[in-house]
Amino acid sequence: MPSATSPDPFGEGLTAATVRICDAVTAVSASNPVVVIDGRSGAGKSSLAARVARAWPLSTPVQLLALDSLYPGWDGLERGADIARENVLRPHGRGLIGIWRRWDWELGEEAEAHAVDPALGLIVEGCGALTLASAALADVTVWVDGPSASRRQRALDRDGDGFRRHWDMWAAQEDAHIMRHEPQRLARVSVLTP
Template identity: 50%
Template sequence: MSSRSSAAESFRSAHDAAFRAVATAVARLDVAAPRVLIDGRSGSGKTTLAARLSAEWPRAGERPQLVALDSLYPGWDGLEEGTRLAHEWLLVPHAAGIEGRWRRFDWDVQAFAEPHVVAPDRPLIVEGSGALTPAAAGLVHVAVWVDAPEPSRKARALERDGDTYAPHWDRWAAQEARHIETHDPRALADLVFDLL
């Protein structure tokens, strides 16, 4: 087995363990329409974890809604604004038991596009870099922080998004670093996973 395939297998194994831990925490919740938030730096595995949680939701009879901050960031300098919009458009209304509305940012035309509705009576998963702040932590039932060493994160992110992302890696990483310094999401998380 090559070192690359061995690393990929190790990542999958660690990711499987993380998924099981999150799914167990969600299954144990004694609330209706729970809110789960998954934060982490680019390439850490948070998007894959959120997608799997949505697809394999561990509570019978519920159909979760998944919103990625990638849909909210208004451009390559938009991490902080994406954080604010997720709080305002998604978490606050859902926690108040009212319908939330968010608009997808169209990166091609650099403007917000069609609206989407978030139903208050269905579980909500929010994932993305910058999602976990002190204000957000007070509104969710399970908060998750996912991390991994920069070389492996960068390799995964660039393999996924290639030439589109490569020129902006440092610019985005600086915004993630400011988020971590300002909000300390690791300390706010109920579950922390250091993947490979």
């Protein structure tokens, strides 16, 4: 846990969480482990996933899929998680190439397709990513959360006015996901950011 007097308690917390996740990946003893990172908006999921990808403890590279790339619009949290599970996680678990299409947020439609190699490790991160079904396809499961005011400030600093007008609708979808799937209970690693 970072100290309250640290100049960067958020960064220190993510560094400590990265070590825990990498240790869990190493303990899996697989060449292509799957890490699923879920949590509330602005909690630090994307930053944590990027850190884990950079610190990946295996000799083979890891693939990183951010659900922000495939949610079909601002009301698409559940649908995006379903797409990731069915088109990426299930094929990966069966040793098959997964295919997902990037969502073009400006045009409001699917764009180019991307392949996911089942021989390589995979990190899937995003709100809604962790359910009972996706946990069964993952080797390491992670829940990231933090105080509402801090999360909102980080999210709006990151995404600006584009997110501001959608914050309440998105938070309601997160609430529904948490009530329905209890992702915090499915997580092997829990991370609380300041």
